[in-house]
Each structure stands twice: as structure tokens, then as C-alpha cells.
Amino acid sequence: MSRRPSHPVRLLASAAAAGALLATAACSDGGGSENASDTAAEQAGVARPDAAKQTPTGSPSASPAALTESGAKAALLTEADLEGGWNQVQDADKWRDRLLVGEVDVADFLTAKSNATDCQALLDALYDDGLLGDPSGPSALTGFEQGDSRLLEQVAGYDRAGLDARMKWLRTLPDTCDEFTATGSGGAERTVQVTEASVPDVGDARTGLRVTVQGNADGGPATLTLDIATVRVDTSAVTVMGGGLDGGQTDSVEQAVRQGTERLRTVLDGGTPSPQPTPMD
Helix, strand or coil: CCCCCCCCCCCCCCCCCCCCCCCECECCCCCCCCCCCHHHHHHHCCCCHHHHHHCCCCCCCCCCCCCCHHHHHHHCCCHHHCCCCCEEECCHHHCCCHHHCCEECHHHCCCCCHHHHHHHHHHHHHHHCCCCCCCCCCEEEEEEEECCEEEEEEEEECCHHHHHHHHHHHHHHHHHCCEEEEECCCCCEEEEEEEECCCCCCCCEEEEEEEEEEEEECCEEEEEEEEEEEEEECCEEEEEEEEECCCCCHHHHHHHHHHHHHHHHHHHCCCCCCCCCCCCC
16 A cells, blocks of 8 residues: 655654554534444535545534634644643654554455545545545644544635535445454455544534554554544634554543643634633632
8 A cells, every 4th residue: 555645744653663553532412323334424414534625615604703824823822721741842743653554355345345445544644634524724732642642633624515514425424434454565464443433512513533443563463542632713723633652542542632721722812822721610
């Protein structure tokens, strides 16, 4: 499987295992999954990677303020927003995780071959950081390290219709990609599991996943765990991914989602986020 071009936001590179890295984190609004066959996906409005980009622009309501480049950067989390000794890094755009590179085994999908396409798209999106598709507006990202774990956040503006469709597609993945096998370029097989994860009740819409990849790194068995959360605020969105070879980062991702959404709302309302986090229940 050929390597994909680098995008502004990518994942991973574990400090303890150069072969495995990580990335983004967790949660969901409990939206139900749907049949992932091509016909059902079209009927349900589920967007696959290319479909999300082709969806006509639409925005039922105007944003309180348009997201700007400076606003996207101001909305990013700081170390003060996170507990647990997270240290901000300067090279989050260079993170990669080779455990996410693999060809999905179509034989795992006996009834709906199109499910394999969805699962391949998920792996590609995690590696290329395209979970919500390509932003149509400003985009900014930041990353944090805590031992061998990492946490990445992206704030970006999107086409509303494409963003809604993409989030709807993400909600189907725990059903369509429950468990499958991916084969790396060297022939090593990896078992991938995708489950739904809860997300704090913030923003206008939200979805969350937990993805685990069992394989080998540096000559030994390894399991990469990623908690992933996306939250929409009008036509902008916050994406948080966290985890690593030491396990997921559910609590940190939840905190990041709460604080990140609050910061984004403040920016869209024309304000400046406080240098200190807002107390939240």
C-alpha cells in the first residue's frame, strides 16, 4: 500500500516505539449506526471520504462570526487547559503511526463488501488526519505529550453539509468496522477494533470512537489505542485524538473536548479565550 501525501494534521510517532505512534481521541452523541452498503449509505446520507468533499455547500444558519486563521489558532488548547502533566510540542504536524498503514482484508466482510471500503477509509483518515474531510476554511492544530502518550487537537472551518455528512459517516463505523484485519506492506497482519465512545454534551453535534490496533512494533507485540472525538460548533469543528501504546486517554480527551469547545465558542462570539481554563462541571 502506497504512502499517502502529508496533510496539515497527522498522527503519531511513539517515543518508546518508533514504529508506532498515535493520535486522537474519543466520544459520541450516541447517534445510531447504519447499514454501510453503498445503497444504504446513499439513502442515509452517509459520506465517504470523497462524497463528503462533493457535498454541496449549505449552512442553515449564519455563524456568529466567521472563523479566521488567527481565531483558529486562538481557539487551540494550551497546557493550562489540560491536567496530568501534558507538555505542548512544536512538531505535531509531523506525527505518524505506521500501525495505521495497512490494506484492509475484504474477506473479513462476507455480507457487505462496501464495509471494507469504509474501514480502509477510516485507517487512511487516521493516518492522514482527514477524519472530517479537508477543511474548507482556516485550520490550526496543536499537540501534547505525556510520557509515551500523545494528544492532538485540530480546530478548523468546514462546509456545513459536508461536515454533517462526515460526522454521520463516523457514527456508522462501530457497526460497519466492528473488527477487521489490515495487512501492512511487509505482510504483517493487524487486528483493528472500532467501538463507539461517549462525548461530553457540548457543541451543536458530536461523535466519538475508540480504535485499537493490535500488531507488532520494534519486533514485539504492540497495541495502539486511540480515543477520538469530534464536536461541531456551527460550521467549525474541534477534533481531539489521544492515546498510544500505553492505552487510551479517555479522561484527557474529554477534558480537551470541553475546554476546546468552550474556546472555539468564545472565538466565534468575537471574544478572546482566557489564558486560564474555564471551570466546568
